[in-house]
């Protein structure tokens with residue numbers, strides 16, 4: 203069994219004109235939702251290289267004697283328990299965001315935000331904008347999807363049902379058969395999917411945590 207701790211630092215900023223949102227409540231709900239979605243226990247397989255022996259117990263590690271050189275892998279199954287931790291602070295302008303922080307900014311329902319719940323600025327990025335008109339739904343527990351979904355994009359997750367996912371990272375694409383399983387409550391269905399609902403699209407699968415870990419190890423997270 204392996205324990206995995208995901209630690210997220212958040213700077214919260216209200217950029218609206220009227221500043222009506224209770225940022226402390228929003229932060230507390232965010233933490234609850236992120237724990238609900240990302241604190242999972244899952245089984246995964248890891249490959250590790252092993253040496254193969256010939257009939258004389260000699261390690262075969264070259265192309266001698268007609269054997270092509272090859273690394274052999276053995277696979278073991280392990281259980282991963284994920285814990286999610288969030289720390290936050292409230293800031294007054296975007297420049298106060300530090301490099302190791304995500305910026306969650308609340309915006310007025312105008313311009314590029316018009317009628318959007320929110321959006322992540324980049325895949326693997328660190329800024330998420332939320333539309334003030336829909337923040338109350340989040341605080342009241344009617345929308346449990348927007349926060350885990352948009353932060354999912356910043357953790358390098360793509361829409362599982364989007365054709366464009368096939369081109370950018372086909373590992374993340376789910377066939378229709380795979381969509382129509384117990385995992386139909388996944389957080390990463392696109393807004394247009396029949397499986398996407400504000401209230402119940404809250405789950406994450408182990409493959410998505412593995413992707414997130416790989417992206418982190420390869421320096422592809424926390425970008426701007």
Ligand SMILES: [Zn+2]
Nearest residue numbers: 351355361392
């Ligand atoms: Zn999305």
